[in-house]
Amino acid sequence: MPLSKDHKQRSKQRILDSAVALFSKYGFNKVSINEIMEHAQLTRGGFYAHFGSKEELYAEAVIKASQNSKIFEANETLACDREFIQALINGYLNKNHISQKSPPCPLAFLATDVANEEKQVREVYTKIFKGFVNMMNARAINKTTTKTENQMMALAAMMIGGVAVGRVLTDNKLVDELLESCRNIAIGLIEQEG
Amino acid sequence: MPLSKDHKQRSKQRILDSAVALFSKYGFNKVSINEIMEHAQLTRGGFYAHFGSKEELYAEAVIKASQNSKIFEANETLACDREFIQALINGYLNKNHISQKSPPCPLAFLATDVANEEKQVREVYTKIFKGFVNMMNARAINKTTTKTENQMMALAAMMIGGVAVGRVLTDNKLVDELLESCRNIAIGLIEQEG
DNA sequence: GTCTATAGAAAGATAGAC
DNA sequence: GTCTATCTTTCTATAGAC
Secondary structure, eight states, X not given: OOHHHHHHHHHHHHHHXXXXXXXXXHOTTTSOHHHHHHHTTOXXXXXXXXXXXXXXXXXHHHHHHHHHSGGXXXXXXXXXXXXXXXHHHHHHSSHHHXXXXXOOOHHHHTHHHHHTSOHHXXXXXXXXXXXXXXXXXXXXXXXXXXXXXXXXXXXXXXXXXXXHHHHHOSOHHHHHHHHHHHHHHXXXXXXXXX | OOXXXXXXXXXXXXXXXXXXXXXXXXXXXXSOHHXXXXXXXXXXXXXXXXXXXXXXXXXXXXXXXXXXXXGGGGGGOOOOHHHHHHHHHHXXXXXXXXXXXSOXXXXXXXXXXXXXXXXXXXXXXXXXXXXXXXXXXHHOSSOOSHHHHHHHHHHHHHHHHHHHHHHHOSOHHHHHHHHHHHHHHHHHHHHSOX
């Protein structure tokens, strides 16, 4: 690969990383291209050498965020199903996740934000959600058939809802209670006969 | 009440209704004051006779949306606890809710949107969430103590998450599956011993 | 209390130098 | 490929007539 191409790729990745961090923290509309480029230590004008529009960046940033987050660690761990899924639940429904000390999951951080965008971004979100549910299905304990799918989809909704709501609440004690409640019910769900 | 004061009140309510509809559909940043005022059949300049800023309108609109939605119907119905809470779950985790054919619940429609705003709006959201959970607790079946609170808070997260995610998905069949899964698990949860 | 008109700031996107 | 400079649009908010 020529040096210039490598350089361009690295710039693009820096832009994407900045976009993930800023969009997750402030939402799509509250962040300007200028801010993203400055965060990536570049200048405004260079943006369009990498992306055709701000919307296009958003779609790629949502994918990148999902890759960074815990929700697709499935393939990389050798833990048994129970250990794996418990670790996923505990890491996801966690204060470090809410405060972005661990990489933010776009399904929770950008849920209503993506709902307001064009089809392109919503399709990306849909695909990531499907992947998340499928992965949990594959790892589910006490599997049978449809009931497991039911449980895993509802579990995904609870995890996403718990983090999305927890991020809004101004009452710190309530956030702790919410996260703990969701973790408890979630763990109960996966132990149930499916 | 003098006629002018009544007139002003009605204008303010029209502005609030427009704000609820447009913010819920497009999000805070995608909607301009001009659009809200036109939707309320008024002109741009008149806005500041009613609200000090766009943020202030948002806070009031979130309250108004919660009052319109199903989540505070508790005091108005005489149905027994089981009937009431089942009806709430079925009405909330419903396609008519997602498409805003029934009044949108701000907890689901504005979750990550509110997370990006100032403390004032987030405190309003927090209060509404508390009220929602408390109401469900009061109506819970097979009550005991802490375990019920756990269940109801996790249930709230699942309901909010289910609607928030369902609103994004571009795959209609998947939306149906998601809503049905959440309804099934939710009904199962409230029938559990608490 | 509501209107028209406009100030002032910031955004997305483009043009052209190097 | 990245820079500076700028076009054009759109926004919040204010001023002043009625």
